[in-house]
Amino acid sequence: MFRFIAFAILTCQAQPLRSLKTVPVPQVPGLDEYVRDRGVLVALGKAFFWDMQAGSDGRTACASCHFHAGADHRRQNQIQDPNHPFPANLLLESPVFPLRKIADPTNRNSTVLTDTEMRIGSAGLFRRMFKAITEGEAAERGDEALDAPSFAIGDLHVRRVTARNSPSVLNAVFYERNFWDGRAQRVFNGLSPNGAAPGAWVIRDGRLERQLVGLDNSSLASQATGPILDDTEMSYAGRTWPQLARKIYALGPLAFQTVAGDDSALGPYARIGGRGLRDGISYLSLVQAAFQPKFWEYAGSVDDSGFTQAEQNFPLFWGLALQAYQSTLISNDSPFDRFMEGDQGALTAQQREGMQFFQQQGRCTTCHGGAEFSNAVVGRNNNRAFQRTGVRPAGDDRGSGNGNFKSIGLRNIELTGPYFHNGGQSTLEQVVDFYARGGDFANNNIRAFNASGAQRAALVAFMKSLTDDRVRFERAPFDHPELCLPDGHVETRPGVLLSALLPQFPRASAERWAGIAATGASGNKFPLQTFDELLNGVGNDGSRVNTMTEPCTIPLP
Numbered sequence: 001m002f003r004f005i006a007f008a009i010l011t012c013q014a015q016p017l018r019s020l021k022t023v024p025v026p027q028v029p030g031l032d033e034y035v036r037d038r039g040v041l042v043a044l045g046k047a048f049f050w051d052m053q054a055g056s057d058g059r060t061a062c063a064s065c066h067f068h069a070g071a072d073h074r075r076q077n078q079i080q081d082p083n084h085p086f087p088a089n090l091l092l093e094s095p096v097f098p099l100r101k102i103a104d105p106t107n108r109n110s111t112v113l114t115d116t117e118m119r120i121g122s123a124g125l126f127r128r129m130f131k132a133i134t135e136g137e138a139a140e141r142g143d144e145a146l147d148a149p150s151f152a153i154g155d156l157h158v159r160r161v162t163a164r165n166s167p168s169v170l171n172a173v174f175y176e177r178n179f180w181d182g183r184a185q186r187v188f189n190g191l192s193p194n195g196a197a198p199g200a201w202v203i204r205d206g207r208l209e210r211q212l213v214g215l216d217n218s219s220l221a222s223q224a225t226g227p228i229l230d231d232t233e234m235s236y237a238g239r240t241w242p243q244l245a246r247k248i249y250a251l252g253p254l255a256f257q258t259v260a261g262d263d264s265a266l267g268p269y270a271r272i273g274g275r276g277l278r279d280g281i282s283y284l285s286l287v288q289a290a291f292q293p294k295f296w297e298y299a300g301s302v303d304d305s306g307f308t309q310a311e312q313n314f315p316l317f318w319g320l321a322l323q324a325y326q327s328t329l330i331s332n333d334s335p336f337d338r339f340m341e342g343d344q345g346a347l348t349a350q351q352r353e354g355m356q357f358f359q360q361q362g363r364c365t366t367c368h369g370g371a372e373f374s375n376a377v378v379g380r381n382n383n384r385a386f387q388r389t390g391v392r393p394a395g396d397d398r399g400s401g402n403g404n405f406k407s408i409g410l411r412n413i414e415l416t417g418p419y420f421h422n423g424g425q426s427t428l429e430q431v432v433d434f435y436a437r438g439g440d441f442a443n444n445n446i447r448a449f450n451a452s453g454a455q456r457a458a459l460v461a462f463m464k465s466l467t468d469d470r471v472r473f474e475r476a477p478f479d480h481p482e483l484c485l486p487d488g489h490v491e492t493r494p495g496v497l498l499s500a501l502l503p504q505f506p507r508a509s510a511e512r513w514a515g516i517a518a519t520g521a522s523g524n525k526f527p528l529q530t531f532d533e534l535l536n537g538v539g540n541d542g543s544r545v546n547t548m549t550e551p552c553t554i555p556l557p
């Protein structure tokens with residue numbers, strides 16, 4: 001009885017945990033004014049997401065940083081520190097973590113052994129200024145620009161790296177606002193992440209005019225318009241939307257990547273026994289099939305820029321297609337979901353004990369509540385969506401202000417290390433120690449708690465029950481085209497890079513490319529590797545998938 005009362009008081013603000021199958025996917029009111037075929041829209045979004053031709057270098061996709069359970073899984077050249085020099089091209093190894101090490105992990109006031117403001121981010125592009133596209137070619141023309149000393153060794157550059165860790169895109173459709181700081185607005189304006197609206201070009205009475213766009217529940221569309229023009233993530237500095245559109249429309253979708261014939265969204269379009277999509281399937285034909293004609297049918301130029309209506313409206317198409325695809329990436333069939341649906345055997349005794357600790361002594365549900373394990377979701381009015389938890393001092397990264405970050409969802413968390421906005425912890429055990437000691441830096445939100453070794457292990461075991469096997473084995477809808485990834489740069493001896501010998505880019509260093517095979521609806525035979533396994537080489541014998549040891553077999557131009 002006493003226990004029950006204590007439970008009720010501690011969790012009075014928390015949303016009860018439940019199966020994600022009970023939560024409807026947020027719908028976009030008024031979408032039909034723009035979209036005429038939602039099935040084609042999803043296929044288009046999946047092609048956009050995985051197509052390496054989208055990046056200015058012709059080799060960088062959204063998926064390059066979101067290919068592994070929706071997150072990144074690379075080992076080398078993944079660090080960044082906006083405020084201090086840092087070692088370029090560092091190979092991440094187990095002893096690097098946690099980034100802040102203290103003598104007694106149970107006591108946050110114990111002696112600090114090492115600390116760093118460094119973040120584990122994601123490698124994007126080399127620093128270059130946009131010059132022009134060459135129609136029919138994925139690689140754009142650019143001028144090399146001198147980068148910060150930390151993105152270089154000697155005269156040679158490495159790819160730039162983001163200043164925050166890549167969160168998973170799975171289940172992101174449930175967030176009211178995306179990004180760690182929530183800056184991708186819930187209302188999509190057809191052009192940018194910012195919400196306030198320039199709009200789209202439409203035909204009315206035979207004439208073109210600009211119409212405001214204000215689509216609600218569309219943070220994913222707002223988000224998608226960010227990285228594609230960002231000069232760290234996907235773009236040479238200064239590329240514009242219509243230039244990107246002209247490039248994309250002239251390319252065969254996924255031209256260099258194989259697509260499985262039974263891919264859950266792209267299968268019907270796949271070129272069997274070859275690369276890319278079938279003859280006759282172009283990005284323009286997919287746009288025309290997916291969107292209402294009034295957004296693309298005008299034959300002349302919109303203005304004296306010479307760009308067509310379909311080119312000018314490309315950010316609208318890009319945002320809505322990527323949102324539609326990512327809205328299908330919902331992992332609602334984990335052992336936890338099955339347990340909540342009444343299958344008592346779905347969780348082990350240890351996981352059930354961990355679940356109780358998660359809700360009670362751990363107070364985790366105050367911020368990671370409901371079916372989404374996050375408070376920052378559509379339709380939940382509360383003030384615990386963005387919280388300061390003392391991962392870093394607020395001055396390192398202000399987040400949404402004052403060092404607040406999104407109370408991010410925990411589904412498939414086993415597969416998406418390293419953790420937190422700075423990627424500072426490599427294992428869930430380290431995360432649990434972090435919470436038990438009340439966080440690493442000043443905050444008013446995390447209360448330290450006592451937990452035995454067995455209780456900590458139970459908490460970890462519970463978090464592992466949030467993995468959906470369709471994600472673990474990349475089954476539909478989590479199947480995907482082939483991909484190649486740059487995973488660090490070649491060093492001939494420690495600290496010496498090798499030139500890529502590109503006449504137009506003399507500072508480019510040679511890279512190591514890792515391959516990811518295409519999977520179809522039935523997925524892989526072996527599970528995805530965890531980040532800790534990556535650091536320790538577990539699964540390189542073929543018993544794990546995405547070990548970054550498979551060669552790239554795409555004939556990159």
Ligand code: HEC
Nearest residue numbers: 062065122123124162164165166167178179180224227233
């Ligand atoms: C170079 C790596 C990189 C590329 C390429 C990239 N992203 Fe991301 N993505 C990130 C990082 C880092 C963040 C977190 C940034 C932040 O919150 O400030 C992020 C955040 C996101 C989020 C927000 C998830 C959340 O929980 O808030 C979504 C959704 C997403 N990316 C989708 C995309 C899409 C779609 C594309 C292609 C248009 C893309 N990303 C390209 C690195 C990348």
Ligand code: HEC
Nearest residue numbers: 362363364367387391405406407408419420421431435445
């Ligand atoms: C006061 C709100 C709050 C409480 C209570 C809380 N969290 Fe969090 N959690 C957050 C926020 C905010 C983040 C992101 C913090 C950051 O990256 O700076 C986070 C991040 C995480 C992450 C990393 C997610 C990722 O994708 O990197 C894990 C794992 C996690 N929390 C587990 C827990 C567990 C287990 C508990 C209970 C012991 C707990 N949290 C309690 C707010 C909270």
